[in-house]
Every structure is written in C-alpha cells, then in structure tokens.
Amino acid sequence: MLDVPTRRITAFADRSFASPADKAVRIAEASPAARFVVRGRAAVPQTAAVALGFPLATDVCRAALGGERVALWLGPDEWLVIAPEHEAESLGAALASALAGVPHALVDVSHRNVGLTVSGPKASYILNHGCPLDLSLAAFPVGMCTRTILAKAEVVLWRTAEDAFRLECWRSFGPYVADFLEEARTEFK
Amino acid sequence: MSAPFRLPAGGRIDRSKPLSFSFDGKSYPGFAGDTLASALIASGVHLMGRSFKYHRPRGFLTAGPDEPNALVGVGASDDRYTPNLRAPVVELHDGLVAESQNRWPSLSFDVGAINDVLLGRFIPAGFYYKTFMWPKSFWKSVYEPKIRAAAGLGRPPKDPDSARYTQVYHHTDILVIGTGPAGLAAALAAAKSGLRVLVCDEQPEFGGSLLHDLSSSIDGKTPAQFVADAVADLARQPNVTLLTRTTAFGYTPHNMIGLIERVTDHIAHADPKLPRERMWHVRAGEVVLATGAIERPLVFPENDRPGVMLADAARAYANRWAAKPGSRAVVATADDGAYRAALDLKAAGVEIALIADMRANPTGALVAQARAAGIRVETGSVVTGTRGRLRVKTAHVARLDANGNAGAPEPFACDLVLMSGGWTPTVHLFSQSRGKLRWDEALGAYVPGTSAERERSAGGCRGVYDLQAVLADGTAAGEDAVRAAKGMPGPSRGFMVTGSPATSGGYLGAVPHDRNPATVKAFVDFQNDVTAKDLKLATREGMRSIEHVKRYTTTGMATDQGKTSNMNALGIVSDSLKTPIPQIGLTTFRMPYTPVTFGAFAGASRGDLFDPVRRTPAHDWAVAEGATFEPVGQWKRAWWFPKAGEDMHAAVDREVKAIRTSVGLFDASTLGKIEVVGPDAAKFMELMYTNAWAKLGVGRCRYGVMLREDGFVMDDGVIGRIADDRFHVTTTTGGAPRVLAHMEDYLQTEFPHLDVWLTSITEQWAVIAVQGPKAREVIAPLVDGVDLSTAAFPHMSVRECKVCGVPARLFRVSFTGELGFEINVPADYGRAVWEAVHASGKPFGITPYGTEAMHVARAEKGYIIVGQETDGTATPDDVGLGWAIGKTKPDFVGKRALARPSMANADRKQLVGLLTKDPKTTLEEGAQIVADAHVEMPARMIGHVTSSYQSPTLGRSIAMAMVKGGRARIGSSLFVPMPDGVIEATVVEPIFYDKEGARLDA
C-alpha cells in the first residue's frame, strides 16, 4: 500500500488572499467542509432535523443554522448542507438514516464546491461587480442565501453578517471567481 | 506663456493651478478646470478640424457633448490614444497631448479641401450610389479604396489598450439624471425621503446651466452658491450617492440604466489602481430625467466657419471658463436666449456688432435689456453668408421682406458669429425607454408624452425653461418619484428666483437667403457635411420618410447623432414636403447618448477573465510534465505529453502504444457527471435514455444514448447503477450543462410526479482513467475492498470502495478497448491519488496520455464521439447504435420522432470505416466523399470523414465516415477528392481493432 496523503488540496491550495485591500474587503478561503445536497418533498425538512439538529429552512432563500452546521435553502426541494470537514462521514450517515423513510436524494458534494468568505465595509460593492442582485441589507438581509451569478460563474451567496458573505462555487470556477474578486478590489489596494 | 483671450477674472477655473498641454505639437497654457476647448479658445485658437466630406475648416460649435466639429485625438502613446473626442468635454490635465484629425498635410493647409472647392458640387447626397459602376473592375481596385481612404475621422489606436475598466451593478430607489436646476431640485426633494437616491451628471461638476449663469439669483444666492449649497446638502445625506463625470448612456428595459463614469482621463498621473472608466448597471425603482435642452444652430449659408458658434456656448466659455470666444460678434438669432449671451459677452468685453433677429417683433424682457445696454438690434434680419478662410471675418446680414425673402446683405466685420435657433429638449433617454414623444406646437419641439417605464422628466428636457419654473418642476418630479417609490416626500420647498427673465422663440429649418441655392452650402449636420440642399435633393428623389432622408443624406448619423441637427433637418424636410412636422415623425433615439468605450462594455472580461478557465485537480501535474492543452468548452484538457524532441505525432504514437501494450494514465475528470437519485430513478432513466435501465443490476454499468425530442443523438455516456435508487451518469465534457438542463426540463415539466432528483457531481469526483493490459496490476495495490478479477468485477462494473484510503467509485470501463478502470475520488484528493497511481505504474512504464491519444485509441475501436461523428442530424441507427434503443419501451424522449418516415430512409448517412488504398495516406477530417473516381464539379457528395488518424496499433491510417447508405457499401470503394488528387478508400465496418472485444475482458 502506497502512502498517500489524504490532505485536501482545494482549488485555492496554493493561493494567498492577503492584500492591502483587506481593509476595504477581505477575501479568504473558507475552511474545507463537508457538504451535502439534500433533495425531496415537503416531509424532508423536518425529517432531516433528526440528523442535523434543526430543520431545513422552508422560507425561501434563507439559511438555517445550528452550531457549526448550516443548511442553505437553494430551491423549494433543494438544500445545501455545510458542516465541518470531520463530519463528512458521520453526518452523511446520520442524514441517510434519518431520511431513509421519505423519498429523497442525498448526495455528497463536499469536494464539488469551494468556499470563500468576502467581508468588510466594501464587501457588497465588490460582489456587485459581478452579482446583479440588490445586496442592500433591506433586500438581502443577514441569513439570506441564494444561487445567483457572479460575472460568468454561478455561485451560491449567503450573507453571514451585515458586512460578510460566504460564497460557494464549483471547484473549477474557484480560481475564476477569486481572480474576478481580486480584480474588482484592485482600487482598494 | 500667456493666453490672449483669457479674461482677467472670473470663471470656474483654478488660476492657482496652471497647466500646459499641446495641440498639434504646439504647446499652450491652461488652468485646472479648463476643457481642451476653453483653453484653446483662451489662446485664440478656433481652427480645430476638418469636416468629413468637404474638409472644410471647422471650429467650436458648442461647449458640450453635442459638439459635431471640434473632434480631436487625445493621448501621448498609442496604448492610451483615443480618436474622435469632443474638445469641449475633454478636461485638461497637465501634459495632455491632442491632435486634429482628417487633414493632410496640416490643419491649416489640407489637400482634401479640394472636395469643397472643386468637387463639392459633384458629390451631393448619395452620389456614390449613382457612380463608380464602370468599369466594373475599378470598384474594387480604385473607387472603393479611394472612398474608404477619404472616409473616417480619426485614426484608431494601433496598440492594445493598457487601461483597466470595471463594471458594477447598483440598485437605487430613485435615479436622478442631470444636475442642472431641475435635477438638483429633484434630488433635494427626493433625498429628504430617506430613500436611496443616486444622482449623476456627465460633467465634472454638478450645476448644469447654472454654472454659467451669472445674472440670476436663487433664494438670494448666486447660481454658483446655490449649486454649492445644494451639492453640500446632498453630500451630507447617507442615502444619497453623487456621481460626476458620469453619463447615463442607455435606458434599457425594466428601468435598467447604463451609466459610464470617467474615472481617470482627467488626471495627468492617475493612480494605476483606478479603472479608466467604470460602468454602472443601475436598476432604478424610479427615474427622474433632468437632462436639459440643446441649443440649435441656424441654418444659413456658410454657418460652419470657425468662429461661428452657438450663442449659449459662447456665453458658457466666457462665464464658466473665462475664455473670451472673440473680440467682435454678430449675433444671429430667432430666440431671446441669444440676447442673454450678447449681454454677458458684452460684459466680458466682446464688442457686439449687432443682433440680427429673424423675428419681426421680438418682445421679451431680454430684448429690452439688450437695447438698453446699447446693443444694436436689427429685427426681421438674417445672416445670409460669412467670409473668412480659417476663421470668420465678415458676416452678411440682410433684412427679410414681408414675404420672408432676404434682401441685399450688408457685411459686418467680426471674428465671432453667435447663433441661436432656439432649444431642443434632450429627450434621448426618455425616448430610449420607449416613452412616446408628443409634439408641442407652441414650443416647436417634441417633449415627453406617455411613459413606458417608471420615469418622469423635469425642466429643460420637457420644454420648461424658465428658471423659477424649472426649479418647481424639478421639485415636483422629485416628489412624484418619492411617492411612486412608496416613500414619504418631506415638506415641499419653494425657490425664489430673480434676474432670470422668461424667454421665448425658436426656428426650425433653413434660414431664407438670397444666394445661389445650387452652389451655396448651409450646414445642417456639420460633422457629416449635410446641407439644406442635400436634404432637399433627397426629398426630390422620393425619400419621403425621415428615415430614408436620414440614411440617404447621413444626417444625424455622425458621432453626435444629430443632437444639434435633427430638428433642423426635420424642419427642412417638412418644408420641402409641405407636411407638418408631427406627421413626419422622428428617427429613433438609440443607445448610447454619447459614444461609450468598447473596453467599458467588456469590463473585467479580458484575458483569463474573458471566460472562466476550468482546470482539473491534476492540471498542474500535467503542466509540470510539459503537456500541451486544448480548450474543450471552458475546460483546458491535456492534449498530449511530448517528451523532449517529440512532435505531436510521435508523442501520440508513443502514448497509444503504451495503452495497447502496457498501461496509460488519463485525466477524465472533465466528463460531466450527474447523480440521479430517488425511488423513481430507474423510471426516469428509462424516459431520458433510449436504453433499458430497469433491469440493470446494482454495481453494473451501461452505455447510454440520449436523444432530443426530435430523435437526434444529443449525448452519450457510461452510466453506473450505484444502488437501486441511485445512478451515476456520465456525459460528454461539453454536453454536461446541456444534458442536466435537458433532464431537469423533462423532470419538472413532463414527469413531475416522479420521485427523483438530479445533482451535478462533475466536480465532486476527479476521474483517473487507467487503461491497458497492466491496468489491474497498477491499481491493485491501491484499491481496498474490491476483488478486481474479471469474474468478480467484469467489464462494465462499478464499486464503491476506497482507493489510496479515500472513498472512491471505481468503474471498470474502457474507452480505449483495453482493460480499463476509471477511478473516481473526491476532487481534492485527485492530485494525490493521481500521483499515487503514477508511482504505482512506474514499474510498467505507465504513460500519461492526452485527449489526442484517447481519440486515436477509441477510433481504433470504432467508438463514436458525439459532436464529431454526430452533428445533430444523426439518429442512433445512423451511427450504429440501433442496438441501444429499447424497442419494447413504451416511451422515451425522441421515440415518436424516430418513427417519422425520413428517419428510416435508406439514403441516410451511416457510420462506416474507411481504409485508404495507401495505408500511409491519412484522410483529412472533414474531407468529402464521392462514389465515382471521376469527379466532376459540382461533385455529388455522399458523405464526409468524421475521424481520421494514423493508427499506431495497426500501423496504417484509419478513418470513420458518415456516408449515405454507408452500411450497404461495405466492401466497395469510395473516393475522397482532395485539391491534389483523388484518394481511394475501401468501406469497412467502423471497428478496426479487437472486433470481438476480447481485450476488454482481460
């Protein structure tokens, strides 16, 4: 048996995000996570609570939080669950057994996505360089999450605080998204 | 350096900041706050350019973005050079380099002026449609190159642009465009509501016409003070965003307005971190248009000489920039406004020779003021011509008789002619929004009528000109916008205006004169050299629609889009056709309001940001190995891995041989992957693919074919059943998004009752293909918990297991025809596992191979590539996949269409193999096929080569082709006519290697 390091090498593995622009807007890689797509009909949100500790959000475009876990509403029958990396196996198994009784789909996408945090006083301004949504607090309050567009990539955007967002995209789009945001914050360097 | 026409005091220039710049190589002084135009005028320079067609000398007509004449190229180096900039809106900075355009050898002596003097009469509107047809060959060799060389204004930059551009989306409750009195009043009213308000103006400072108004007083303040206070007030409010140097260029549907902000062009040494321009995509709840009005020239003969200028422009140069536009002026007007200009210029030290007013009996307060100031006023008088070579020297003024005919003219010496034909409301944005204009007979202008979007106009842009009324109009518009946005307007504020007498007047069309109408030129569209005569000719030739007149004469099609000319053109056409203006209509206003830089539209989308570059987890490894890459969709895929001294051919040859004799390693991560999960997964698969799925055992795989509803092949791929309710579907690399969307479409809209859900897992898994007789030996040490023997794990199987200790989906599949495995591991482990496999394969000489070798290997096996063998017109049967159709299935997407008569036609193109007579000859992909060795043109083509390679395994060329009735031709000869000879080939089964597939089961 060969000795293989099982450390995750994410799409941002060899990237440094530190920049003089950090005062205005800080970009950082979110720590590698366990991620699941949960799909199903009306019974699923409550049923999943057994494994998750809280029900999946049924409010449109809202995140449900519990401890270090979050479930992002992405569609009326679709949630993206993000949890600490070490929970990949245990949470996956727990969800599978909790949901066993109701029609559902549970798919591990831990490695499909990469996560970024974008924070600071200019966070929404920088995101708006590519994101066409109204990111004012009134229109996009803390706790709101949605799939949307960032320039030429699809992203999931979740507002975690007044001036902080978490952004998720597919792995191979990560460098593009990061480069785009980097370019957008040039003026604050 | 001194500027002889710089007024000793006044203006909004900053005299503490002197600057120097150059125009046509000569250096001039200026001050911060100057424009290129104001600084040149202060230096007495009026000759600015040559006109498009006749190369007539031209100066400044306006003081704003409506300028048609004074266009310059700006930029010291070619990576920063911009042609066709309007001198009146080029802000000066130290070291600015500008040059004139469309002249040779020099501005003051331009050979092209022969067009004016000698050729002018032979090149009326549309002349080229009537000439240059004989001899025919001369069009391409002589005429057209000449026409082209003569056309165009500036020269395009030669070097790539070095500037950056950014774009940003912005949402606001209220957008106010324009910050003259109307816009400021609207903004003040809107701001109080607490709603989000965005205010923009294209000029470097807010204030619009107030910036050159020295005589009015608003609430007891000078206009300048009023503006300063208003701006300070707005700037204090956190809900208000103020943007100067920002033009609203486009009003697009659903209140999306494009703004372009010029960030650095006015700065000598701009911070490189700043973009040159920033494009704002503003989604506004409500819009207030306060874009003002544009003054019109009078169309009299020789109205284009340098020194002939719009009256209010001259006033602005003097009042706002302390630049005296001349020493002695003749004023030609049909509007009271010009009297104000005359008064202000007189105060600035310009001698006013006389005011020639077309109107018989002008009565406004300003007329009286002018007379009182001792200015000679001649009513019922017009200018009928001017003299002077590079600058006006004399203006000829004549009286109009009772019938409106001009009498004998009297010359007046002057170096400045001010003209005003009245004002045209700036309805561009309103009109772009698809609002309907209304003809206002009293005003003699089109004004906004019915709205299409959530907007309202205020002030000059809807024909309200009286300052007191403008301010009230702006306030009302601001409040209206607040109410429409469901906000609360605060207490309404009134304004007290004095010193701003109301004005009236205006004229549309050509001014009467006594000159020879056949030879004299009275300009309507200055830049495109369109004269009153041209417009009349067009109507005579049957151009009745204003749209035809526009296109035939090119009036209004120049870079100013007719801002100063369209209404006069309309007046002339109305007159020629004896049709009232409202029945003629207007040409369409289109984006942009003023020209917008291409780079700003592109924004950050350049280089790698032009389109996302998608890379696999093992990408960097391949880079380090020296791989060549090919773009496939957005992906970069390793194409081949050349060793030192190898060309593509040698590399691919080696790679394929490695696959056949030992083992190759291939990055298949880009393949699309979809996880189809749910109790009804198999039912859904039955509907989406032609094949049967219900009976596919867990742990087994099947090659699936997907059709469009019209029966043609859309995609294919190997599909593994992971569990009863779980399929791992693979798709082509390029087809992945399309396939997922197609599945979603059917699932949601045709089969919504099915309990099944789709998740893209393309990027969850890195896919490492290990192919070749030694494949098992390479991976065996790495795989945990799977018996890899053929008996336990036959071809077309899948297992969930661990590879290198990480969770994996291991497929036993092959796209090469050899024993093969595809190891799917979570993507972040992809690189490590890839390296482990590579290390494990070292003893076998494991060879990384790219897409080219993959193609060759699969072609040897006769495997098709969707998009290469198929082109959207192939059925499964056409490409030999008839076996994949579940004939007994009641339904699948495309089933009914396959039953159409045309789909069973014997003459359809079918997939075959081709072997050239000469094994060394490789056919060209895309080459066409004929049945007869003797080729006559046009040839009857029966098919084409879809794939063709030198097969390293067979040591000869092989090809696949789509040929009409191909399967029936197996064994016969076909011919491929190439430019250098016809190639003969034998039709064979499209499978060249290991027909029995024994190697797959090794």
Add this chain to the structure above:
Amino acid sequence: MLIINCPICGPRPEIEFRYGGEAHVARPAGTETLDDQTVADRLYMRTNPKGLHFERWRHAHGCGKYFNAVRDTVSDFFVTTYKAGEPKPDVAALLKDQAR
C-alpha cells in the same frame, strides 16, 4: 436586462434565468398514436405571437425551477408568471387589474 418574477423567489434579474420557449405545447410522447403532421406541429410549429406570449422560463441560477410567464413581446413587459403545472391564467382579467 429584464426583471422576471420567479413565482418562488420573487423578482430577479434576467441573467439568472433560461428561456424555455413557448409554454403549453404538448409533448409527442412515444406511446401516442399521433400522425406525422401532429408530431411535426408539436416539435416545430410555434405561435410566435406579436403581443401576449405564454412562455417557459427556468430560474436556472436561482431556485432551479421551471415556470410559465405571460409576456408582451412588443414591450417585453410581463403580465404575470405562474408555477409550472398551473393552468393558464385569465390574462384579460389580469390586464384589467393592472390598468387600474
């Protein structure tokens, strides 16, 4: 860039959506015994009206759902949007409502 009212997420910018062509076109399913003309009609013939158009959109970069819309193809303004599977709305009534 239009604003489109996703029946689930609310008004969102056009670039989050995919257009899906004319709505309420029946699919030529495999089991049906349709004549070729009917099959062709369903595959290819479109109303393509100048005026109100019943059409499909998918909130592809949002909730992912297909829905139907009624849009005026001259002005590009929407009369309404409704979930897939719901019946055609009473457009005349809606228009009267909006006029008010």
Add this chain to the structure above:
Amino acid sequence: MQKYSAFELFKRALGGHQGWERQWRQPALKPAYDAVIIGAGGHGLATAYYLAKEHGVRNVAVIERGWLGGGNTGRNTTIIRSNYLFDESAALYDHALKIWDTLSQDINYNVMYSARGVMMLAHTVHDVQSAKRHIHANRLNGVDNEWLTPEQAKEFCPPLNISQNIRYPIMGAALQRRGGTARHDAVAWGYARAADALGVDIIQNCEVTGIRRDASGAVEAVETTKGVVRTKKVGVVAAGHTSVVMAMAGLRMPLESYPLQALVSEPVKPAFPCVVMSNTIHAYISQSDKGELVIGAGTDAYTSYSQRGALHITEHTLDAICELFPMFRRMRMLRNWGGIVDVTPDRSPILSKTAVPGLYVNCGWGTGGFKATPGSGHVFAHTIARDEPHPINAPFTLDRFRDGYLIDEAAAAAVAH
C-alpha cells in the same frame, strides 16, 4: 428609368442637381393586382423586380407597413458569403453571390458590394474539423473557401490577435475571398427603383391586416390599412413578422422571432480590411465604407418584437471583440440597434408554396439572410410566377418539417450570419 452614371452626375451637377427624378413613385393602392408581395425588405423588393423583369408579371404591389428597407434589410451587419455546408444551401447562397457580383450594373444602382473576404475563425479542434468539412464541401460544390493558418489569417487581417496566450487562441481560419459586404440601404433602394421602373407599385406605410380566401381555400384578396386588394397570388416576405402575417391565413409556422443586435463604432480611418466572424466566442466585425466598425451580436434569449436587445448581450459581443482586437478597446460605440429575426428549427430558410393555393412564403432567414437577397428574390419570383419552385429552392419547403428532411446548417455550424 433615369440612368445613373458619372456622366449623368456631372451633367446634373451643372444644373444644381435639380434634374434628378424620384427613385420610386408614391402610387396609390389599386383595387387589384396580379400578385401582391407583403414586405418591402430586400427580399420582397427583389422578388417584385424579378417577377417583373424575368416573368413579365408587372402588375405587382409590394406592400410595406413602414418605410421600404426599414426591416432587417436596413439593420443588418451586411455580411455576404456562400460557404454553407450542405449542397442545398451552398447552391442557394452561391446563386445569390453570383448575382451580387453584377447587381450594381444590372439594377444601375451602386450597392457597393465589396468582396473583401470573410474569415471565420477556429478556436478549438472541433472548430477546425467543422471548418475543414465546410471547406471541402464548398470546394466540391465550386464555392471558394480556403484554410488559413493563424499566421496567414493575421496577414490577411493585421489587427487580429493570434497570440497563443489569449483565452481562446486562434487555431486557424476559413476564408471565402468572394465574401464581403454591401451597402444594405442601397440594396433596398436599388431594387425599389428598378422594380418601380418596371411598373411595380411600392405602397409604403400600409400594413397588411388580413388575408382573404375564397370558398376553395385559395387566396383572393389581402386586407390592408389602405383598403382591400384583390389578388390571386400573395408572396409573404415579412421576415420577423412572418408568423403574424401567416396567421392571417390560418397557418402556423415553424418560426420564432428573436431580437438581434448590431452596433457601430465611431468612424475611423481604414483599419480593418475584411470581415471576421468567430462563432465560438460570438463576434462579427467589419469596417464600413464610411469608417465605422460594424459589429454584430448574438440573439437575445427570448422571442420579441421589440427591435432592441439587452445590454448584457452587447457586453458579451464587445468583450469578444476586445479580446480578438485589443487595439479596438478604446474605440467607442456610436449606435446600437436591434432587428427581429425569424428563426427556423434548422436555421435554413423557407422558400415555399403553402397549403393555401396562391399563398407563397419566403422567410426563416434568421440571422443571415441579407447575403441571399438577390438569389432569394430570383428563385422566389420563379416560384410565384410558375406556381412551382425553382430547382434551387425546391428543398427549402415548409413540408420538410413534417417529413423530417431538415437542412440543418445550425447543427453543422452553430451559427449562420
């Protein structure tokens, strides 16, 4: 018809250009015609001209809802080429290309057909395969089309960025030297003038509002905003509005009408010697005789009759142009507009008889019918006059959608300017 020539121009100049005649009349609508053409675009006017000139059918009205040439004819990027893949298409477009060559002389109106060469770029292996397939098919059909290496492409078009470091490097190009551009308005005006001279009535500002059929189902009259016109033959050449007009005869069409945008830059001195198209990154560019860069975009996503497109479509077009021609990044957009293009499922036109006797339709040119104008008018006139298709347009029937014999240029090439 008054002759146009340099000599005439000289002569009239001496008379102050007072002697020029109307290019076409403003006739009143007569109660009956032998044939009525609906739509005075290039195709409709050419149809009328050839009906009169080649088939002796002169009692013809061309009815136009707006101003003649104001549809797509007056708003297209004027790219002309004939290097289509399938035999049927190549024959049709090359028929047109041959007429273009002598059209100015034939109708005595300089349409400024400029064979400056149309170059189609290949950025991927798939593009190369597709381009080669076209080139070989064209060569065997007698249509010129040749392969250029990136270096040769740059030699032909010096502004081209052939750096291998751009996002989609250029792998080569297909060049049709006979391809080029023509002055769009002049095509409409030239045909209008020539048709008018042969007696054709061009009725502008007159909208067709109904098509009447007799008891047998055949066409008997058209209703217009200027009254009813009796006629036994109606040719519908209404481009983006075809579905609307055909619905008047109770026919549904395999068409969808999409907005298609174009734009021009400010005019500059000659900087761009040919036409360049890139299907992969969606950009089309040439420089007009007047000096503007003429640039075409992709269609908007949704069907519309609004004659305008969205800003983000413009942006995608211009980012592609800037990528290929980085020195044009500082050029500026002067005007942007839209047309309404009628798109068929197989991206090939329909030139056909219909189920209604006496009703003929010429449509479905989508984003690329300007180039076909003379050929289309020529064969459509034949179809109307003889009540049977010319061999060249015989495959372009409406029935092909029922029978499944599509001429799928779209599948073959992805785009069709």
